[in-house]
Each structure stands twice: as C-alpha cells, then as structure tokens.
Amino acid sequence: MRFNWQRLRSWEGLLLLLLIIVVIINVILSPFYLNLGNQINLFQLSIEKIIVALAMAFVIINAEIDLSVASVMGLSACVLAYLFDQGYSMGVAIFAALLSGVLCGAFNGFWIAYVRLPSLVVTLAGLIGYRGAARILVEDRSIGEFPDWFDALGQQPLVGPIPVAIIIFFVLLIISAVVLQRSMFGRYVYVIGNSLDVARFSGVNVKRVKMTLFIISGTTAALAGLLLAARLGAVRGNTAEGFELDIITMVLLGGVSIFGGTGSLTGVALAIILILNLRNGMSLANITGNTQTGVIGALLILSVLVPNWTQIINARLKRRQFQRTQVQEGG
Amino acid sequence: MTKPVLEMQDISKRFDMTQALDNVSLALYPGEIHALLGENGAGKSTLIKIMTGIYKADSGRVLLDDQPVTIQNALDAQTLGIAAIQQEPMIFPDLNVAENIFVSRRQRSLFINWRQMYREAEKILAQLDIKLDVRSPARGLTLAAQQAVEIAKAISLNVRVLIMDEPTASLSAHEVRQLFKLAMALRDQGVALLFISHRMEEVFEIADRITVFRDGQHISTRLRSEVTTESAIRDMVGREIEKIFAKANVEQGKRLIEVSGLSKDQAFSDISFDVHQGEVLGFAGLVGARRTDVGLALFGIEPADEGEIVFEQQKIAIHSPVQAMKLGIAYVTEDRRQLGLSMPMSIVTNITLPKLREYASSVGLVDNQAENEVANRFKERLSIRTPSVELEAGKLSGGNQQKVMLSKWLNTKPKLLILDEPTRGIDVGAKAEVHQMINDLAAEGLGIILISSDMPEVIAMSDRILVMREGRQMGVFERAEFDQERILTAAMGQTIATESST
Numbered sequence: 001m002r003f004n005w006q007r008l009r010s011w012e013g014l015l016l017l018l019l020i021i022v023v024i025i026n027v028i029l030s031p032f033y034l035n036l037g038n039q040i041n042l043f044q045l046s047i048e049k050i051i052v053a054l055a056m057a058f059v060i061i062n063a064e065i066d067l068s069v070a071s072v073m074g075l076s077a078c079v080l081a082y083l084f085d086q087g088y089s090m091g092v093a094i095f096a097a098l099l100s101g102v103l104c105g106a107f108n109g110f111w112i113a114y115v116r117l118p119s120l121v122v123t124l125a126g127l128i129g130y131r132g133a134a135r136i137l138v139e140d141r142s143i144g145e146f147p148d149w150f151d152a153l154g155q156q157p158l159v160g161p162i163p164v165a166i167i168i169f170f171v172l173l174i175i176s177a178v179v180l181q182r183s184m185f186g187r188y189v190y191v192i193g194n195s196l197d198v199a200r201f202s203g204v205n206v207k208r209v210k211m212t213l214f215i216i217s218g219t220t221a222a223l224a225g226l227l228l229a230a231r232l233g234a235v236r237g238n239t240a241e242g243f244e245l246d247i248i249t250m251v252l253l254g255g256v257s258i259f260g261g262t263g264s265l266t267g268v269a270l271a272i273i274l275i276l277n278l279r280n281g282m283s284l285a286n287i288t289g290n291t292q293t294g295v296i297g298a299l300l301i302l303s304v305l306v307p308n309w310t311q312i313i314n315a316r317l318k319r320r321q322f323q324r325t326q327v328q329e330g331g
Numbered sequence: 332m333t334k335p336v337l338e339m340q341d342i343s344k345r346f347d348m349t350q351a352l353d354n355v356s357l358a359l360y361p362g363e364i365h366a367l368l369g370e371n372g373a374g375k376s377t378l379i380k381i382m383t384g385i386y387k388a389d390s391g392r393v394l395l396d397d398q399p400v401t402i403q404n405a406l407d408a409q410t411l412g413i414a415a416i417q418q419e420p421m422i423f424p425d426l427n428v429a430e431n432i433f434v435s436r437r438q439r440s441l442f443i444n445w446r447q448m449y450r451e452a453e454k455i456l457a458q459l460d461i462k463l464d465v466r467s468p469a470r471g472l473t474l475a476a477q478q479a480v481e482i483a484k485a486i487s488l489n490v491r492v493l494i495m496d497e498p499t500a501s502l503s504a505h506e507v508r509q510l511f512k513l514a515m516a517l518r519d520q521g522v523a524l525l526f527i528s529h530r531m532e533e534v535f536e537i538a539d540r541i542t543v544f545r546d547g548q549h550i551s552t553r554l555r556s557e558v559t560t561e562s563a564i565r566d567m568v569g570r571e572i573e574k575i576f577a578k579a580n581v582e583q584g585k586r587l588i589e590v591s592g593l594s595k596d597q598a599f600s601d602i603s604f605d606v607h608q609g610e611v612l613g614f615a616g617l618v619g620a621r622r623t624d625v626g627l628a629l630f631g632i633e634p635a636d637e638g639e640i641v642f643e644q645q646k647i648a649i650h651s652p653v654q655a656m657k658l659g660i661a662y663v664t665e666d667r668r669q670l671g672l673s674m675p676m677s678i679v680t681n682i683t684l685p686k687l688r689e690y691a692s693s694v695g696l697v698d699n700q701a702e703n704e705v706a707n708r709f710k711e712r713l714s715i716r717t718p719s720v721e722l723e724a725g726k727l728s729g730g731n732q733q734k735v736m737l738s739k740w741l742n743t744k745p746k747l748l749i750l751d752e753p754t755r756g757i758d759v760g761a762k763a764e765v766h767q768m769i770n771d772l773a774a775e776g777l778g779i780i781l782i783s784s785d786m787p788e789v790i791a792m793s794d795r796i797l798v799m800r801e802g803r804q805m806g807v808f809e810r811a812e813f814d815q816e817r818i819l820t821a822a823m824g825q826t827i828a829t830e831s832s833t
Contacts, residue, residue, distance in 0.1 A: 178696070182696050182697060182699075183691070183694075183695045183696050183697060184687050184688065184691040184695045184696075184697055185695060187680065187684075187687060187697060188687075190676065191673050191676060191680070191684060194673045194674075194675050194676060195669075195672075195673040195674070195675075195676075197669055197670050198669075198670060198671065198672060198673045198684075199673075199684070200632070200652070201630075201632065201652065201662070201664060201670045201671070202652070202684045202685040202739070203651075203652040203653045203655075203656045203685050204684065204685075205653065261675060262675070
C-alpha cells in the first residue's frame, strides 16, 4: 500500500508531526528519555486512563459523552477493597467490582437509550452518585494489603519488562480498532453519531447500540479501576477522582469531534502517545504539573481550531479557483 | 381608489433549476384583506420571504408609499412596518405575554419599566379585544392565543402590512373565528393584510381581493365578487399536463396490502385503500394533508392507533421499521438531508445500511468487497453519476442523492415501496429517470405508493389516486376519472364536483 501523503494534512498527520518534534526535543533534553524503562514508565503512569479513553472514543463518536467513568473506576476499586476487607475471596471481589461497572453502565444506558435523556446530564448524575457510593463503602479509610499476586498485576512486569496493564491496553487497542473500523457495530456507531434519524429510519436498533456502548464504557472503567487498585496497592474513596477530564481530553485531542460522527482510533492512539511523551518531556525539563496541564489545554483548543481553519482555507481556495475558471469561461 | 401601501413590481427569483417567481407583481392596499392562492410550489412562500427580507429578489422593485425600498433582512422589514405571522407562531415560551409583545422593540435602556410595559401591552390587547393576562407565561397558551400575541406584537411595531401564512392550518373552527375577528379589526384600522390559505371557504369568507399564482407566475388578481371557487381553481391548475411520462399498463397481481380505517391521533383518520402487485397508488393533496404520516405509520416509525392492515393476506400491526422491512415494506423519505441519507458517510455505507447484517460475517465483521459490488451494481443500474461509490453522499447532486436513496431501499428487496416526494428538488433529467424507475419497478411486480404534491406527476404515474386533505381521505379516483381540477377540488376540501357541474 502506498503511503497516503494526503493524510499528513489531516489532524492525524499534525499529531504525528507534533509527536516527532516532542520526541526530538525530549531526546535532546535527556539521554535517559528513550530508555525502555522510561518509556514503559510513562505509559504505566496513565495506563488506566488510556484504557478508558478507548471506550470513550466510541461513546463520543456516537455523539454522546460519559462523564461518570472516573467515578465508576473509583466505585469498582472501592467495591473490591470493601469486599476484600469484609473477608471475601479476591475472586468474588474482582467479579463484584466488574459487575458494578456493568450495572453502572447499564443504568446510564437505560436513561440515555430508552428514556432519551441527554447523556451529559445522566452521566453527570452518575459522576456524583457512583462517587458517593464509593465513599459510603470505604468511608475515609485507605484499604490495602491485597494479596501479592493482585498487586503484581499492576506493578510487576509480565512479559519481559512490560507489565500486564500495558499488554491489556494494546490488546484492547487492536480489538477496538477492528471493531470501530471494520465491524457492523462500529459502522452503526458512526452512522448514529452522524445522523441518528437516518439510522432510525433505516431500521438500525439505535437503542440497543447506545445501551451496549454505555455498558462497554462502564465495564472498561471498572476494569481500569481494578488495575489502578493493583498498581497503587491501596484504595481510598477519592481514587481516580477527576480522571474523566483527562480521558475526554485524550479522545478530543485525537480528532474525535465532540459533535460525534468523525474521528478514528489512529488519532486517539497518537494523541495518547503525544500527551504521555509531552508530559514526560516537560517533567524532564522540570516544568511544573500546572504548566503541563496548561500546555495540554492549549493543544486541545488547537485540535478544535485547526480543522476549522483548514476548512475555511479549503473553502476559500475552492472559491478562488471557481472564480478563476468562471473568468476564463467568460473571457 | 386609495394608493397601495406596498407594491411588488416585476419580481423574479430563481433557485438553481427552478424559476420560483417570474416577473410577478402584487399591490397591497390599506384596509384590505388580500388573499393569495396557488398550488404547492406556485411561489407564494418565495414572495413572502422576499417581502420579509429572508430572500433577495433577482430583479424587480419593491415600493412602499410609492417610494422604492430595499429589504435586506428581517430588521428592515420590521422598520418598514412589514410583519409576517407563520403557521407555527414564533413565541418565546419562557417569556410572558407582555415580554413577547415587546421583545423586538429597538429602544434599549438599562432598566425595564415593567409597570409601563404591562400597561401598554394591556392597551394593545384591549384595542384588539383579546382577553389575555399579560403576565402569564407564553408556554401554556393555545396556538390561537400565541397567534394573537404575535398579532399584538405586530401592532406594537406599528405594522402597515401584515402577512398571514396559513395561519388557520392548525386551529379549531372556533379559534379560526377569533382569528378572523382580529384580522377584520386590523383591516378596519387601515392595515393591509395578505392572507394565504389552502382552505377555499376561508378565503372567500374573508378576502376582499384574490390573487392566483401558478408555477411562479401571476395569473389573476380580481375582487372577490368577480371570483368563484371554480374559476379560482381553474386559474390555479390551468396548465397543460406535460406529457412527462405515463405509467405503462401492467398486469396487476395479487393484492399486497389492504388498509382499512387507519387512524392516528392528531394526524389522520379513517384512511382505507389497497395496493396490488404492479400497481402505483398515488397520494395527492396539499401541504398539511398528512400523507407523509400515513407513510410513516405503514413503515412503523409512527405507528397508527387504530385500523386494520392486511399484508399478503396476513392481518398485522406494524410497530417498528425493522418489522416493516422484514415484511417487505420500504419507505423512501421526502427529507433526504435529515432522514434519508447520512451525508458525511459514503454512498456505499448508505446503500447497505438497512441490510448491513447481510454483509457481515458471523463475528460481525463487514465484507467491504461485497458491499462495494452491490453499490457498484446500483450505480450502473440507476446510473448514479459519481466517480466512486466511496464518495460522501453529501457531495452528490440532489438527483443522484435521490438515486442513492432509491438504491438503499431497493437493496432491501421490498414488495411494497412507499415513495414520498421522490422528485422534489431534482432536475428534469433526473426526474424522468426516477419516473422510468417507477415504471420498471411496477413492471417487476412491486406495489408502489407514490406520495407527491406534483399534480402532473401523480396523474401521469398512478393507476389510482387517493386524495387527502388535513388527515382525511377525500376520495379515490380511478384512472379514467383523473382530472387536475377535480383532484385539486377534492384536495382543497370542496365537495367533489359532479358531472353536471362541469
């Protein structure tokens, strides 16, 4: 297959370009930057967020949003900790934690798909409600001292130096990409995101697609919550608090339109790698966390502006071309 | 005779393919109600939009008090004293009556003198004899009351020309009376009214002068006393039936669907008809006849509340599009942009959407090659003009989009095809191709319901025509009885002319 240079002019191309620049600067800044250890580390620090970002991409392409993911992560971790603390086996605790994610997702999905409430409101309520439930479970304690094998899931390398969470992320990335770009479900996600009524008039079961999406989102968040608990080794009521904004930022920066219908996992993956390397580089350069957040914010605004600019410029070029041909025809 | 307030002189307006207005003139006099009649697409709405600054005329002049004026936007129209009341009132539901009346007042000050505003609002309402609490929110008001508020708003802006576009379409008989009382009060105060309605009896009750448009041209302007219902309808129809295409005679097969007493609250009631294989049943009527609602009910999008549907000898209730598709019913919508095609998606994606499962493997992966083959086959068959089936549907011309929509539904292999305005907004060439297609499909044994507001089209393409008006079935005409005047008469709610009267 020939490399498509046209794509470089798209947002994905710009992300790739930015990534190359960031990598070059980072290499100059620190000789340790390209170490495998550093690269794995920078992934591992945000691994739970980027797993959830994959599911979030589906939700946003479908023209919905899920603000409750961080609270579901927290709830899942707290369910695990609470049951473990009560003396249940780890197997039961993990199952219950994942189930809590499925139920939260189904609850969100029910109101959004069947009652047709806006997802912004429903999942905002979820953000508050699920967090509340998590806090009720563990109160103001910190529960830890899980079995070693569980902590190892988040902390120990599995294959060579690579920990299990990173493997899970790449497996999910490949599955997501195939589902979104090649499967029937992915097709429905795009069509509904673009034109919900057209899908309805074409006999697409819009309700089922939306319901499925929110269940996937909730389940993925619960899984990420477990991995977070394993990595940190201890769970508190505020575990994963505020993660939802970072997650949504990754998806939007990846070129997924907040209005739905467009975007690809290539873009989201690039955005994730860019953000992680950018943060890592800024840390290496001793730039404070607050400034880092500011830079990411500026990038996000660019991600909305640039497609608009290119559209305007393209339209203007086309108009000029059109006028020129008209003049020629007239003369 | 007094001088006209507003004069439209030699107005022309063209949209891509269609000449919406062709050198049309109209004069409105103070203290007079002027009715404007015409079929769908005669150019009435275009003229109104030019008067209110929504469209700009290609040529012609607008005179106000004999002075040429330019109306660039709604604000210009407002300052000149021209206001329009639409079928659906433009009301701010969360503001109260008085606020709605004064909402477009131009004078601005930091504080609002509420007491003065309420007093003035009450004065205007009293002047029009409207009984409404100026402090009540607009949300709860009936449609008629909302219109009254709009009229009061127009008065507060010192309106000189008031356009009423189908104001009675969704009003009850009692509310219509109230509206007419208002209109006459305004007339007596010297306002020039332009009244547009499809209801003949209303026009003849209220109008002082009647103008008829047809196909963007001015046909006649006469005093009411010089016009009869028959002469008005003749003016509206008056054209030769272009021999666009005639449906070929096809041997009709089994009865496909039989509908009896189909009703839906707020939409239509007591609709009964049947369609055979190879038959085209036309649905004629004017805007607001609710023909589309019948189509939506048969396709299960907005199911009917009452009535019986027998499809292929099976008595059934259709409650979802999925079920309708399984039965072999397809509905090609009139609204290509919102409901028909996903414009940012490719042609092939649109075509295979309803039957995507057929192109998916057991694990749910889509076979793009099979999809493309099907899409290319339809591209050939319907001669869709596009370099590739992977092009975005939104980049095609209207006619080609229509063909993609047809492909999409033909791919579901329907037995009954419901076509809703299949040739609206497409050029003459594409139109002929669509007609050819309808003919071919009927010959293949499909039953077709053709909903169309294009009278020559329905007459040329149908085996039988069902005429609807405001949700009611006005009659079914056999081919031998096809006649533009009679069909339009039925569509406008007049008693169907008997043979002796013609």
